[in-house]
Amino acid sequence: MIRILVVDDEPAMREGLTDNLLFEGYLVDNACDGKSALQKLNETHYDLMVLDVMMPEVSGFDVCKQLRNANNPIPIILLTAKGEEIDRVLGLEFGADDYISKPFSVRELIARIKAILRRTQHYKHDSTPRQFERIGQMDVDFKSYEAKIGHETIKLSHREFEVLHFLWDHRQQIVSRDDLLKNIWGYDEFPTTRTIDNFILRLRQKIETNPNDPKIILTVHGMGYKLL
Known part of the structure; x- marks a missing residue:
């Protein structure tokens, strides 16, 4: 239960x-x-x-x-x-x-x-066979909410998985902060887009080889983010 x-x-x-x-x-x-x-x-x-x-x-x-x-x-x-x-x-x-x-x-x-x-x-x-996608240095299975780097399990919060999944579904596209807020949280009264920036920062720390010089989740200034 x-x-x-x-x-x-x-x-x-x-x-x-x-x-x-x-x-x-x-x-x-x-x-x-x-x-x-x-x-x-x-x-x-x-x-x-x-x-x-x-x-x-x-x-x-x-x-x-x-x-x-x-x-x-x-x-x-x-x-x-x-x-x-x-x-x-x-x-x-x-x-x-x-x-x-x-x-x-x-x-x-x-x-x-x-x-x-x-x-x-x-x-x-979910009994569906695991299907890991490689995103940067991390392998992610969006169905089971599992992530790992090599043989080490990496724990992400459910919101982090959802933000990453949305970016993955729209990879090579520019995704605005408002798009993420609307599709992940869905609350019209959500206070600020600053929270998205913090989620992106945490994801970069796990995905990027060098989070200070991101190569996977890029910032498109004035527009949003793009996952390569």
């Missing part, structure tokens, strides 16, 4: 989300702070995490950064109380897959959870 970790320092929010997700048929654990969340993630496999941003000591941003720095690809939906642009931008730059601002509709959150799980579980259980 699908197991979800809910992390929030507000007991009412934590318990309410846990009850609603249990009602949907998920296995649910919860944590009251970022430190406890990281401990649980070290001990148990989770298919998705709902993570509050504003927590004492270890914030949701800190949890997100630590997981992505450790190449942990767990899908993360951030909860932000402020709803300010900077919060949404930082969350996505730190590797979150989605965000939702408080107060929010539980139905909307569950719909977003189901959308992410449909995508990730499909790739996890």
Whole structure:
């Protein structure tokens, strides 16, 4: 069964989300702070995490950064109380897959959870034979969300895979930042194209032999990016 970790320092929010997700048929654990969340993630496999941003000591941003720095690809939906642009931008730059601002509709959150799980579980259980594409120094199988350099497995977040997949499908073409935002996130209210630049930077660090002199994902100034 699908197991979800809910992390929030507000007991009412934590318990309410846990009850609603249990009602949907998920296995649910919860944590009251970022430190406890990281401990649980070290001990148990989770298919998705709902993570509050504003927590004492270890914030949701800190949890997100630590997981992505450790190449942990767990899908993360951030909860932000402020709803300010900077919060949404930082969350996505730190590797979150989605965000939702408080107060929010539980139905909307569950719909977003189901959308992410449909995508990730499909790739996890797909029995189609692996087909790796060589992109720079990395081999990528977009069906299984697997990537490797030589025999070493490289972990990318689901958003990184999606951005790379879109560029691959449009290789040798100029892809604008707005194209990526519209086709990957699909939110009209998405705050800025700066986040795309950060995703490209992280992809270059994994794909390019020399990320400071990219040869695979090129910047077309004033227009966007081109994957060769």
